[in-house]
Amino acid sequence: MNKAVKGDWVQVENIVLPAGQRAPQVPEDTQKCDLKLWVKGIAQTEAEIGEEIEIITQTGRKASGKLVEINPRYIHDYGDFQPELLKIECQLKEIMEEEAE
Numbered sequence: 001m002n003k004a005v006k007g008d009w010v011q012v013e014n015i016v017l018p019a020g021q022r023a024p025q026v027p028e029d030t031q032k033c034d035l036k037l038w039v040k041g042i043a044q045t046e047a048e049i050g051e052e053i054e055i056i057t058q059t060g061r062k063a064s065g066k067l068v069e070i071n072p073r074y075i076h077d078y079g080d081f082q083p084e085l086l087k088i089e090c091q092l093k094e095i096m097e098e099e100a101e
Contacts, residue, residue: 004070008043011072012065039063040072
């Protein structure tokens with residue numbers, strides 16, 4: 001589905017600061033990237049992916065931006081597996097068991 005209709009759950013994107021206008025203390029590679037904002041909400045008009053659309057967020061705030069997704073997923077995780085954290089977990093369990101004795 002590439003077209004949102006009024007009432008659809010959507011996500012919009014805005015460029016908060018274009019590349020080159022970031023704070024001077026930001027690393028050089030980050031300076032080359034736009035600072036973007038994504039907001040989810042209920043579509044107030046019809047629009048196709050890439051077009052501007054107005055939304056109302058769950059908190060009642062009006063926002064608008066380029067439509068980037070219809071029915072966006074919530075994706076939360078803690079990133080890739082880190083072997084070091086497994087080692088630390090094992091060490092911590094040993095320490096806690098020793099302290100409990």
